[in-house]
Amino acid sequence: MLILILIIVSFIAQSFLPWWIIMPVCLIGGFFxxxxxxxxxxxxxxxxxxxWVIKMLTLSLPxxxxxxxxxGQVFMLPESNNNWIILLLAGAVIGGLVGGLSCLTGNSFxxxx
Amino acid sequence: xxxxxSSFFYLSITLLxxxxxxxxxxxxxxxxxxxxxxxxxxxxxxxxNATTENTLQxxxxxxxVSVMFxxxxxxxxxxxxxxxxxxxxxxxxxxxxLWQMDFQTRFAAGRLSEVIGEKAVDLDKYNRxxxxxxxxxxxxxxxxxxxxxxxxxDAYTHxxxxxxxxxxxxxxxxxxxxxDYAPENWKPIxxxxxxxxxxxxxxxxxxxxxxxxxxxxxGPEVINDLFPNYPFREDxxxxxxxxxxxxxxxxxxxxxxxxxxxxxxxxxxxxxLGSNNWAISGNKTSTGFPMLANDPHLEMTLPAIWYQNQxxxxxxxxxxxxxxxxxxxxxxxxxxxxxxxxxxxxDVLDWYKITFKDHTKREYLVGKEWKAVKxxxxxxxxxxxxxxxxxxLYTHHGPVVYQEGExxxxxxxxxxxxxxxxxxxxxxxxxxxxxxxxxxxxxxxxADYRAALIHYVAPAQNFIFAxxxxxxxxxxxxxxxxxxxxxxxxxxxGSNPSHxxxxxxxxxxxxxxxxxxxxxxxxxxxxxxxxxxxxxLHWEFTGYERGARINRQLSTMEKATVSDFQALQNDNYxxxxxxxxxxxxxNIHQDQLNERELSALDVLKKWSLRYDARExxxxxxxxxxxxxAIGIWEDEFSDEKNPMIMPSRDRTVELLISDEKAIWYDNKxxxxxxxxxxxxxxxxxxxxxxxxxIFGEMGSSWEWGHVKGTNIPHLAKIAGFGTKxxxxxxSKTAVNAISQTTGPSWKMVVSLGPKVQAFGLxxxxxxxxxxxxxxxxxxxKWAGGKLNSLYYYEKGNPDTKRIKQTISLISKN
Numbered sequence: 001m002l003i004l005i006l007i008i009v010s011f012i013a014q015s016f017l018p019w020w021i022i023m024p025v026c027l028i029g030g031f032f033x034x035x036x037x038x039x040x041x042x043x044x045x046x047x048x049x050x051x052w053v054i055k056m057l058t059l060s061l062p063x064x065x066x067x068x069x070x071x072g073q074v075f076m077l078p079e080s081n082n083n084w085i086i087l088l089l090a091g092a093v094i095g096g097l098v099g100g101l102s103c104l105t106g107n108s109f110x111x112x113x
Numbered sequence: 114x115x116x117x118x119s120s121f122f123y124l125s126i127t128l129l130x131x132x133x134x135x136x137x138x139x140x141x142x143x144x145x146x147x148x149x150x151x152x153x154x155x156x157x158x159x160x161x162n163a164t165t166e167n168t169l170q171x172x173x174x175x176x177x178v179s180v181m182f183x184x185x186x187x188x189x190x191x192x193x194x195x196x197x198x199x200x201x202x203x204x205x206x207x208x209x210x211l212w213q214m215d216f217q218t219r220f221a222a223g224r225l226s227e228v229i230g231e232k233a234v235d236l237d238k239y240n241r242x243x244x245x246x247x248x249x250x251x252x253x254x255x256x257x258x259x260x261x262x263x264x265x266x267d268a269y270t271h272x273x274x275x276x277x278x279x280x281x282x283x284x285x286x287x288x289x290x291x292x293d294y295a296p297e298n299w300k301p302i303x304x305x306x307x308x309x310x311x312x313x314x315x316x317x318x319x320x321x322x323x324x325x326x327x328x329x330x331x332g333p334e335v336i337n338d339l340f341p342n343y344p345f346r347e348d349x350x351x352x353x354x355x356x357x358x359x360x361x362x363x364x365x366x367x368x369x370x371x372x373x374x375x376x377x378x379x380x381x382x383x384x385x386l387g388s389n390n391w392a393i394s395g396n397k398t399s400t401g402f403p404m405l406a407n408d409p410h411l412e413m414t415l416p417a418i419w420y421q422n423q424x425x426x427x428x429x430x431x432x433x434x435x436x437x438x439x440x441x442x443x444x445x446x447x448x449x450x451x452x453x454x455x456x457x458x459x460d461v462l463d464w465y466k467i468t469f470k471d472h473t474k475r476e477y478l479v480g481k482e483w484k485a486v487k488x489x490x491x492x493x494x495x496x497x498x499x500x501x502x503x504x505x506l507y508t509h510h511g512p513v514v515y516q517e518g519e520x521x522x523x524x525x526x527x528x529x530x531x532x533x534x535x536x537x538x539x540x541x542x543x544x545x546x547x548x549x550x551x552x553x554x555x556x557x558x559x560a561d562y563r564a565a566l567i568h569y570v571a572p573a574q575n576f577i578f579a580x581x582x583x584x585x586x587x588x589x590x591x592x593x594x595x596x597x598x599x600x601x602x603x604x605x606x607g608s609n610p611s612h613x614x615x616x617x618x619x620x621x622x623x624x625x626x627x628x629x630x631x632x633x634x635x636x637x638x639x640x641x642x643x644x645x646x647x648x649x650l651h652w653e654f655t656g657y658e659r660g661a662r663i664n665r666q667l668s669t670m671e672k673a674t675v676s677d678f679q680a681l682q683n684d685n686y687x688x689x690x691x692x693x694x695x696x697x698x699x700n701i702h703q704d705q706l707n708e709r710e711l712s713a714l715d716v717l718k719k720w721s722l723r724y725d726a727r728e729x730x731x732x733x734x735x736x737x738x739x740x741x742a743i744g745i746w747e748d749e750f751s752d753e754k755n756p757m758i759m760p761s762r763d764r765t766v767e768l769l770i771s772d773e774k775a776i777w778y779d780n781k782x783x784x785x786x787x788x789x790x791x792x793x794x795x796x797x798x799x800x801x802x803x804x805x806x807i808f809g810e811m812g813s814s815w816e817w818g819h820v821k822g823t824n825i826p827h828l829a830k831i832a833g834f835g836t837k838x839x840x841x842x843x844s845k846t847a848v849n850a851i852s853q854t855t856g857p858s859w860k861m862v863v864s865l866g867p868k869v870q871a872f873g874l875x876x877x878x879x880x881x882x883x884x885x886x887x888x889x890x891x892x893x894k895w896a897g898g899k900l901n902s903l904y905y906y907e908k909g910n911p912d913t914k915r916i917k918q919t920i921s922l923i924s925k926n
Contacts (some may be wrong), residue, residue, distance in 0.1 A: 017283075019133050027127075037205075046883030049913035055150035061597035063158035071154055073833025074291065091148030098131055098145065 002033045002040075006047035008098065014051075020097065022048055025101045030106025037107050044103025049096035056088050127556065137293040137680040147290055152283040154290055157884040163918055170925040171275050172202065178203055178922040181906065183915045186879045186887045189423040189432075190814050192626060196268045198426040199440050201922055203272025206347035207299070207379055207418055210437035210881040211277070213416045213828060214303070215296055218438065221245050221306040221313070223493065227541050228294045230496040236523045238503050241491045244512045248540040249305040252567040255543035256305070262548050265599055273299040279362065283770040288829065303549070307438040312540035314411065315386075315456045316572035320653075321464050322531040325604040326755040331679045339760040342599060342652040343644055345767035346662040346692075350575060350589060350625045350636040351597035355493060359622050361647035368611035370898045386410040387655070387850030388455035388857075389682070391635035392579040392587070399672040403579035405740055406678045407444055407453025408857035409710040409849050414828040414888060415835055417877025424554065430903055431554040434859050437881075441550045444859060446871055449557040449906075451863035454574035455636045457589045460596070460651040461539035461571060463608030463614075464531050465510045474516075477508055478608040484509065510535040525853075528756065535607055537614065541593055542568030552671045559584040559627065566590045567620050575636035581865045585633040588625040589641040589650075593618040618648045633667040635660065637848070657852065658688035658846040675872060681848060683898040685724040689846035690734055692766050697737070702794040710801050713811060724844035726818030729811065731844065735820075737800040742767075744796045748781040762846075766896045817842060823851055825876055825892065827883075834877075834883045839896040849898075860900060872900035 006029050013021040026044040034040035060068050063085035072083025135144030145154045163182075176193035178201040183189065188205045191199035207214065219225050223241035256262050277279040277296055289296060313807035328336050355425060380411055390401070390407040398404050419434035424442060425846035433445015444453050468478040469486075487507040494500050506513040511533045520527055547567045552565035562578045566588055569576075572593025578584070592613035605612040624642045626634060638655035666681050706714065713733055745768070746759040760768075768775055778789045787795070808814040818840035827834035843851030850856065861873035877893040882886040892903065904915040 014151040019152055020135060023127060023131050048819060052150050056155050059155040059158045062160035063884060064136050066886065067154065068160040070833040071228065074831060076832070077273075079833070079837075087148070091150070093154075094134060094148055095145060098127070098134065100432050101123065101127040101130060102684075105120065106129050108117065108120040108123050109116055111120070 001045045002029060002043040002103075003050075005033060006044065006052055006103070007051050010048060010051055010099075019095075020098075022099055026099045026102035027106040030103035031109050032106075034103060034107040034110070037104055040107035041100040041104040043100075045096040045100030048099030049092045052092045052095040053088060056091065060084055060088070136874075142291045146293075152883075154287055156283045157287045157290075157882055158882075159882060163884050166919060168921045168923060171204065172278075172925045173271050173275055173921050174374040174922060176406075176924070178236060180920045180922065181911060182918040182920075183904045185421070185874075185891065185901060186423045186917075187423070187904070188879075189904070189916075190425060190620055191906070191908060192424075192426045195426055196264065197427075198424055199265050199268035202276070202414070202422065202424060202440060202923065203274075203278045204267040205272075205422070206416040206435075207273040207276040209879055210420060211273075211296055211660055212288040213881050213925075214273075214299070214307075214438040216288070216828060217310060219301040219305045221249070221310040222303075223491070226495040228292055228494055228496060232876065234493065234495060234501065236526075237493050238491070238521075239524065239526055241493070241503065241670070242505050242512055243313070243317075244536065244538065244541050244688055245306065245309050246491075247489075247507075247512065248309045248312070248538075248542070249302055251541060251543040252305040252308065252546075253302045256301075256545050259545055260586075262545060262551065263301075265440050265547065266304055267306065270301050270581065271301050273916075286881065288831070288895070290650040291831065294827075303768045304439050307436055307544055309540050309713055310536075311436070311540075312572045314572075316459075316461050318458065319462045319464070320605050320758050321462075321531050321601060322529050324757055326752070327750065328603055330752070330755065330757070331488045331749075339764055340553040340602075340652070341764070342602075344640070344657065344761070344763040346661075347643070347657045349640045349641050350366055350634075350660070351509055351642045352589060352629050352631060353628045353648070354645075355629070355642075355896040357622075357628055357645070357647065359619075360624065362595070362619060364596045364648070365595060365600070365611070367599075368609065375840060376712065386412070386456065386855050387638065387659065387845055387852075389635070389637045389659060389663060389848055389850075390453040390455050390577040390587075391633060391667060391678075391681075392451075392577050393633040393670065393673055394585050395583045395668060397632045397667075397670055397673055398556035398864070399674050399716040400410050400579060400864060400866050402864065403583060403585050404673060404675070404678060404862065404864045405446075405451040405453060405577060405579040405585075406862045407455070407577065407684060407859075408454060408682055408860045409444065410452075410832040410855055411858040412855050413825045413858055413876050415825055415877050415883075416828060416881035417858075417875050417879075419875050419877075421873075421875070421879060421903075423904075425906065425908055429525055429555050432903060434875070439554045440547060442554050443550055444861060446861075446863045447554070447556070447864075448869055449865075450553075450562065450578065451580075451865060451869075451871075452556075452562065452576060453861065454576055456638055457573035457591060457641060458638060458651060459573050459589075459593055459641070460601050461573065461592070463537045463592065463601040464534040464604045465508075465537060465612065465626065465642075466531075466604060466902045467506075467508060467510075467513055467533060467535050467829070468608045470521065474506060479509070506533045508607065510537045510613075511541055512536055516518070522841040532654055534604065538592075539571040539573075541601045542570050542592060544568075544592070546570055546589055558582060559586060561633040562586065563625075565708075566623075575638075575641075577634060577636065579863070581869075584625040584628060585634050586625065587636060588623055589636070590620075590623050590625075593623065593648065593650055596649045599652060600649065602652050614630045620897055630925060631668060633664075633670075635663045636854065637665060653761060656689070656846065658692075659718050659848050660852060662686060662688050664850055666749060675864055675870070679898070679900055681871070682857070682862070684848040684858055685842050686765060686848075687722055687724055687731075687842065689738070689762065689766070689844075690720075690722045690724075690731075691768055693738065694720070694734065696769050697741075697797075700790050700793045702790055705794055706798070709805070709811070710798060713798075713801050713804075716811070724842050724847050724849075725818055726840050726842040727872055728817050728842075730815040730821040731842075732804060732815050735817075735844065736799055736804065738763060740800050741793060743803055744792050745777050745778070749777065776899045780917055821851075821853060823856065823896075825889075826854065835905050836889060836892055839892070841896050857895075860895070860902060869905055871903040873903050874899075874901045 068084030
């Protein structure tokens with residue numbers, strides 16, 4: 001449930017606001033809908049991780065990963081047709097971490113209610 | 114709500130993480146912002162196939178504009194009036210190349226530090242001190258006086274800004290995201306900055322400082338011998354013996370005390386970039402109509418230097434390339450005519466020693482008078498640091514680029530700049546160069562071509578021309594200062610008024626030739642004329658070898674076709690190798706060579722003299738002749754404190770061919786006395802040794818295509834945004850002058866006639882986006898020496914097979 005809410009709200013918010021909007025979204029989500037710290041973190045993490053992976057794939061697949069493979073070299077990776085996988089995972093993990101930590105923070109505020 | 118320690122802890126960690134991921138750290142872009150798929154780099158991942166129909170509503174258009182994209186995504190812009198035409202051109206170019214335009218303008222204006230930070234400060238100071246802004250402002254003010262050109266620049270500017278207005282941060286070109294900054298509005302002066310940048314690339318070479326050092330060391334006799342004012346071998350652009358049909362204006366007298374003497378590490382002579390153009394008359398072609406070819410060579414970068422487009426409106430239908438940021442077409446063709454350019458290396462940059470009255474540097478001496486110095490304060494914003502101010506002294510000559518203590522230590526661009534001298538440079542001259550292109554774009558006849566050239570100032574170009582009416586012509590054209598012979602070969606004295614430029618060579622007296630008897634015209638950056646031309650343009654130009662090869666091939670051509678021209682553009686034959694290969698082979702001490710040296714020598718003996726990619730001989734020859742030149746001259750011309758240049762390739766060839774006993778062969782740094790044969794043998798052995806060390810046994814790794822290692826880097830040298838190493842032939846002394854990073858930045862062949870046919874491509878693609886399939890799609894074909902057939906759109910008759918996408922631009926209001 002929490003995951004679904006986070007994915008939908010983050011998707012809408014991200015469509016016209018900067019990337020860090022996922023932080024308040026997950027924080028509020030965690031505050032109202034999480035059951036435990038652990039559940040909050042993993043819900044936040046997996047929802048942003050999944051949302052980002054799906055969005056990345058919808059952009060990168062029609063591009064045949066041309067750009068993502070080039071960007072790999074910007075980050076010092078050797079030239080390869082699989083760089084996109086690393087970037088996709090790195091990006092999604094970063095997004096997931098922010099989502100997870102925000103959700104966990106939200107959950108921790110429950111105890112102060 | 115009571116205070117909770119763990120909440121506070123989690124919140125701090127989260128905020129810290131978000132903050133860190135939103136900030137650029139050194140050269141690492143803000144990771145969260147950059148990797149986010151909703152706003153980050155993924156947004157620039159373009160699908161292979163774009164949508165086919167689209168209508169955009171734009172504020173500021175007067176009517177309706179159709180932009181048709183062909184299979185190479187070249188836009189063919191069809192507008193109802195001039196204003197809309199240049200508006201749409203600005204809009205569409207910005208759509209493809211906005212970051213490149215922004216970055217190059219910042220570079221020219223000395224504003225890179227604003228986005229890159231401290232490491233660009235020396236570069237910014239340099240460009241400002243060279244007076245790039247001074248020149249651009251002079252140009253902008255001058256163009257504004259011409260209502261028609263002002264209208265063109267304004268329309269173009271509005272178009273670019275209309276595009277910028279449509280952008281949200283997620284749409285910014287990827288380099289903005291990597292470097293983490295936002296595009297700013299375009300200003301008409303930016304177009305002037307881009308043209309100044311062309312002068313900085315093509316008309317800023319200066320050996321005056323090095324030559325003065327050499328003069329101080331060796332005296333006039335040696336200098337006149339080793340650095341003559343006309344080469345040993347030449348094949349000038351205006352055919353030898355052409356008569357000058359004008360009465361020359363009074364030439365300035367050569368003053369006493371020829372030039373300023375300096376009180377005094379070897380600078381390897383920078384080879385010119387190597388552009389070619391030629392045109393042949395209809396009686397030498399298969400169609401009976403003239404054909405024209407042009408391949409301007411430049412330091413190649415991605416996004417591509419040029420942008421192909423076609424501009425159609427009442428009174429104009431022109432196809433060709435332009436520099437993103439400059440309106441119109443610079444090299445191209447229309448139904449009636451074709452034209453192209455190569456660089457004229459005339460001397461349009463001189464240095465004047467300034468005599469200040471006292472340490473306050475408020476006044477300086479001119480003749481017997483003291484003139485006031487103008488102080489200009491340059492304000493340089495630096496990212497992540499305090500704003501820097503830099504005071505530059507301006508004289509009537511121009512800016513004093515560096516005073517004592519101002520020259521940066523490790524900044525190679527400043528090596529050839531003498532301290533305490535003012536810069537007189539053509540790029541500072543007010544000019545309306547875009548008018549030349551405006552008129553050429555609409556030209557129908559030879560007379561139109563000649564009339565268009567009058568407005569052009571810098572960087573001087575060999576404007577080549579052909580028309581359907583069966584006229585061909587070439588004009589080394591630009592503002593040539595009126596000088597005494599040799600003026601500016603050495604540093605000049607700013608306090609002596611007779612050292613100043615005395616106006617210009619009248620534009621009508623610029624060298625030109627129309628329909629010469631030989632049936633063709635050509636240029637390859639060599640001397641503009643033979644020694645009968647009554648004005649002095651320069652004492653040195655690029656070597657004659659490419660030009661001579663072109664002329665040799667053209668003179669034998671009968672019923673020439675497009676593929677003949679294409680073959681000549683790809684011609685790897687080196688006249689330099691023809692000149693000295695056998696001299697070197699004859700003079701080498703064969704008895705001193707070991708087995709592998711002998712087998713390499715055998716490869717050289719059998720060589721076709723072509724710098725083909727698969728040949729090994731060019732690798733040996735190229736390294737050898739360069740090492741030999743250094744071997745001959747370095748011991749005399751290398752001096753840490755007083756940098757000099759070596760005598761030219763032409764003078765070295767002359768020495769090797771006709772001088773057995775010259776003192777220059779001896780290496781002064783050894784106790785024995787080397788002969789010509791010794792130096793030839795020693796440098797050969799060293800060459801083979803280096804090749805073995807770097808490339809191993811003589812096998813495929815010695816092939817010229819590998820040894821040369823051509824590649825095209827990104828404009829800001831961003832890894833992954835350049836090309837792989839390309840396997841190409843070519844040499845600076847061959848028509849196909851591809852070196853490691855320089856080469857034909859645009860190749861064009863036009864066959865005029867009832868229906869104009871044209872072919873061309875550039876090493877890159879139309880798009881400036883590394884995430885687009887049209888970013889480098891022409892590179893492979895370019896490296897293979899092939900050309901694309903260019904689609905020439907005609908109003909009311911679109912070729913539906915060639916047009917892949919159409920965008921209609923309509924007015925919003």
